[in-house]
Every structure is written in C-alpha cells, then in structure tokens.
Amino acid sequence: MSHDVHADVGAYAVGALNASAREVFEAHLPHCPQCTREVTEFAETTAELARLTETPPPPELRAAVLGAVRSVRPLPPETEPAPATPGEVTAPRWTAGPVDEPSEAEAPEDELAARRPRRRGRLLPALVAAAVVVALTLGGWAAVLRQQLDEAAVVAAEESELLAAPDLRVVTIELPDGGRASYALSREQDRVMLAAPTLPDPPEGRAYQLWTMQLDEAGEPVAGTVEPHDVFAGGRDIRVFFDGLRGTDAFAITVEDETGATTPTMSTIFGIAPV
Amino acid sequence: MGAGEEERHDNVLPMRSPASAGEGEAPSRTERNERLVELLRRSARGHEDAFAELYDLTSARVHGITVRVLRSPDHAAEVTQEVYVEVWRTAARYDPARGSVLAWMCTMAHRRAVDRVRSVQSSHQREHDYGVADQRREVDTVWGGVEQHLEEAQVRRGLESLTEIQREALTLAFFGGYTHREVAGLLRLPLGTVKTRIRDGLIGLRDALGVGT
Numbered sequence: 409m410s411h412d413v414h415a416d417v418g419a420y421a422v423g424a425l426n427a428s429a430r431e432v433f434e435a436h437l438p439h440c441p442q443c444t445r446e447v448t449e450f451a452e453t454t455a456e457l458a459r460l461t462e463t464p465p466p467p468e469l470r471a472a473v474l475g476a477v478r479s480v481r482p483l484p485p486e487t488e489p490a491p492a493t494p495g496e497v498t499a500p501r502w503t504a505g506p507v508d509e510p511s512e513a514e515a516p517e518d519e520l521a522a523r524r525p526r527r528r529g530r531l532l533p534a535l536v537a538a539a540v541v542v543a544l545t546l547g548g549w550a551a552v553l554r555q556q557l558d559e560a561a562v563v564a565a566e567e568s569e570l571l572a573a574p575d576l577r578v579v580t581i582e583l584p585d586g587g588r589a590s591y592a593l594s595r596e597q598d599r600v601m602l603a604a605p606t607l608p609d610p611p612e613g614r615a616y617q618l619w620t621m622q623l624d625e626a627g628e629p630v631a632g633t634v635e636p637h638d639v640f641a642g643g644r645d646i647r648v649f650f651d652g653l654r655g656t657d658a659f660a661i662t663v664e665d666e667t668g669a670t671t672p673t674m675s676t677i678f679g680i681a682p683v
Numbered sequence: 684m685g686a687g688e689e690e691r692h693d694n695v696l697p698m699r700s701p702a703s704a705g706e707g708e709a710p711s712r713t714e715r716n717e718r719l720v721e722l723l724r725r726s727a728r729g730h731e732d733a734f735a736e737l738y739d740l741t742s743a744r745v746h747g748i749t750v751r752v753l754r755s756p757d758h759a760a761e762v763t764q765e766v767y768v769e770v771w772r773t774a775a776r777y778d779p780a781r782g783s784v785l786a787w788m789c790t791m792a793h794r795r796a797v798d799r800v801r802s803v804q805s806s807h808q809r810e811h812d813y814g815v816a817d818q819r820r821e822v823d824t825v826w827g828g829v830e831q832h833l834e835e836a837q838v839r840r841g842l843e844s845l846t847e848i849q850r851e852a853l854t855l856a857f858f859g860g861y862t863h864r865e866v867a868g869l870l871r872l873p874l875g876t877v878k879t880r881i882r883d884g885l886i887g888l889r890d891a892l893g894v895g896t
Contacts, residue, residue: 482774
C-alpha cells in the first residue's frame with residue numbers, strides 16, 4: 409500500500425492531490441526520506457517554474473500587506489522534539505506525555521466485561537498506517553476519520569483490518585461538551601470502534617457505557633433489545649472496540665456507575681446514532 | 684554575512700552552475716536565497732523594513748502564482764496578502780534545511796490559491812464550464828509566456844526537454860490548479876499515468892534546473 413503513496417509525490421508537489429489524499433501523503437511524508445527529498449526538490453523546481461508567470465501585484469497591495477502585518481505578532485521558533493526516524497512510532501503531536509493507557513491497567517475487570525468476552529476499551533496512539541489504508545480504499549471517509557483521530561501513529565492489524573473494511577461506515581456524533589466522536593463500523597466484520605479525540609472525565613465513581621439497541625418505527629428503543637457494552641473512562645484519543653452488531657439499529661452512550669449497568673439508567677444519554 | 688556564512692552554505696540547495704545560462708548579471712540562486720534567509724530572520728524579529736524588502740524581492744513570483752491559479756485579480760490580491768501575512772507570522776518557523784525561502788513561499792502561495800479555487804469551484808462546477816478549448820488556451824498562454832522570459836534560459840531548456848504529455852500534465856496541475864483526477868479527465872489518461880507524467884516532468888525539470896541533490 410505504501411507503494412501507492414510514494415506514487416503521489418509528484419501530484420503532491422504541484423498541489424494536485426485533493427484534501428484527503430493530501431492528508432494521507434503528509435502523514436506518510438515524515439516516514440519516507442525519499443519522498444521528503446523529492447518534495448523538497450520539486451518545491452525548488454516549481455518555484456523556478458513560476459518564473460514564467462511572474463506578475464507584479466497591484467501597487468496598493470504593498471501598503472496593505474505592510475499595514476496588515478503590523479497587527480500580527482510573529483510566532484516564536486518551534487521548539488520541536490527530535491524528528492521521528494522512518495518507521496518509528498510517533499505519538500500524536502499534541503500528546504505531551506506518554507500516551508496513557510490507564511483504563512486497562514487500573515480498572516479491575518468488571519463483571520460485565522467478564523461476562524461478555526469482548527475487547528475492552530483501549531487507548532491507542534492514533535493511526536497513520538490505518539489512515540493510509542483507509543484512505544486508499546475509502547477516499548472521503550478517510551478525511552473524516554483522520555480528522556477525528558487526529559495525528560496517527562500505528563495500529564495493530566485488527567484495527568487496521570476494521571478500518572480497511574470495504575463496508576466501513578463512519579457515523580459522527582456530537583458529545584455533550586460540543587466535541588465530536590465517531591463510530592466506525594463494519595457489519596461484515598461485526599465490529600465497531602468508537603473514536604473520540606477527547607472525552608471529558610465522568611464524575612468520580614462513574615464511567616461511560618456503550619449500548620446497542622433496536623429501534624421501533626418511531627425511532628424509540630425497543631424494550632428488551634437494549635444491550636450493555638463496554639465501560640470506559642474519559643481521556644484523550646479514546647478508542648473503544650466492540651463486537652456483536654447483529655440486529656443493532658443504534659448505539660448510545662450513558663454515564664453509569666463505574667462497574668457498569670445492565671440496563672441504562674438514562675441519567676445522561678448521548679451519542680445516539682442510528683446505524 | 685561573515686559569521687553565518689558557513690551555516691547558510693550548508694542549508695542552501697546546491698546549484699549546478701550552467702555554462703550557458705549566465706547571460707544576465709543576476710545574482711545566483713544561492714546568493715539570492717542567502718539574502719532572503721537573512722530578510723526572513725529579521726522579519727521574524729519584527730523588522731518591518733526587512734519584511735518590506737522581502738516583499739519587493741518576491742512578490743512578483745508569489746503574486747504570479749495566485750493570479751495564474753485564481754484568474755481573478757481581486758481573489759489573487761487577497762490570497763497574496765494572506766500569504767505575506769502568514770510569511771510574517773511564521774518566519775521563525777522557516778527551516779532552511781527544507782528548501783529555499785522562495786520555494787517555501789511559492790509552495791504556500793500555490794497551496795492557498797489551489798485551496799481557494801477548489802472551494803469556489805465546488806459551487807461553480809468549474810470542471811464542466813471549462814472545455815477543451817480553454818484547456819488548450821491554458822497550455823498555450825503559459826508556454827507563450829516562455830518567449831517573454833528568454834533570460835530564463837534554464838527554465839526554458841528544462842521545459843523543452845519534457846514530453847508534451849509531461850508538460851501538459853504539469854501545466855494543468857500547477858498553473859491550472861487542477862487535481863490529478865481532473866487532469867486525468869482533461870487529458871483522457873488513466874490516473875496512474877497522470878501521476879507518473881507529473882512526477883517525470885518534475886524530475887526532468889529538476890535535473891535541467893540543477894535544483895536536485
């Protein structure tokens with residue numbers, strides 16, 4: 409798959425990639441010295457090419473530009489961490505410390521999860537490799553996903569398998585704090601991933617819980633079809649995977665006791681997404 | 684100069700010194716870039732006079748790109764202004780290791796112009812309004828311009844060394860602001876072929892201009 413990304417280098421250099429392909433290529437770039445070198449050289453090349461179209465701007469633009477910058481403060485130099493070496497896993501740029509993975513380590517296996525052999529919510533560094541795979545197969549969805557997943561790094565084969573599913577769908581939901589999250593789901597693989605760049609911590613002693621359900625004609629949950637799923641904490645770069653989509657029309661998230669509930673208390677319900 | 688010279692020397696892309704291209708007295712690309720780096724560094728520290736000089740030395744190149752891609756003098760002036768405000772704002776973040784100042788600015792200008800034209804285009808269906816005749820004109824206009832810039836012997840020679848398809852693909856993408864898919868549609872070529880032609884064209888031009896490593 410990386411082969412195809414390399415082939416985009418020329419189109420990237422002349423600005424001919426559309427937004428999603430551009431994002432994918434830019435995610436690839438720090439990992440590929442050869443593409444980086446070509447991009448640098450091609451930028452020199454196109455700058456020379458632009459000799460052919462040199463056009464002095466209207467004289468009044470000079471004063472306008474110089475006037476405009478007077479109210480703009482130049483940024484200080486970037487104090488960057490050492491650049492990643494090719495192939496190395498990079499944490500999301502905005503993640504200051506190590507990517508925390510507390511939920512699995514700290515939270516004892518709650519009985520709900522024990523009863524259901526589903527994979528618990530996990531915090532993963534985000535997903536460059538996956539985004540690449542996804543973009544190649546899905547085009548537009550990749551942009552949505554990448555936006556939501558922010559800076560990506562690497563992903564286990566299972567996750568990239570989901571993100572590469574030919575029937576992958578992404579449903580975006582709004583969180584109570586105005587933030588956004590999305591469900592990425594594949595019926596073929598019978599698997600769902602909830603991805604949220606940030607999720608505020610629930611109150612002390614409580615946790616988020618995912619639910620699946622069937623809806624009636626009016627769009628109301630059908631009694632007896634509301635099924636409890638994973639319990640997870642807030643944080644950054646949240647990924648919650650779960651299986652078992654059969655007969656499911658919608659997802660929802662509630663705030664429950666941290667041990668999880670078997671029926672939603674509906675205290676706080678959000679992120680209802682018909683699928 | 685002086686103290687910073689050695690460091691700068693390392694940062695500037697090496698230039699092949701062409702035997703026949705030195706007709707003019709113009710400073711070499713390397714010398715020009717050293718000056719621009721200096722002006723940019725001073726701009727980063729808030730020196731408006733340095734920024735004004737930077738503007739004077741580069742604005743025709745930058746504005747030429749935005750005009751060419753946007754075709755609307757008003758939009759182009761707006762985007763050119765945006766580019767310079769961004770250059771002022773991010774001057775300290777320019778990294779000489781990643782290319783010349785002019786390349787940095789031209790890339791920024793081109794990207795902004797293309798983003799603007801595409802956001803406008805989505806409502807205007809530019810693809811459909813823009814027929815084959817216009818496409819020809821696009822190519823001819825740009826190549827006609829070559830004659831007026833005879834002093835740019837290197838660029839011209841580089842262009843002449845490209846195949847017609849490479850030249851068209853490169854022109855439509857860079858000057859026309861078309862996506863590779865649109866270029867493929869306009870030239871009736873498979874997408875993969877267009878990507879290859881664009882890259883081959885850039886490689887040919889790069890080698891002719893001696894801006895490679």
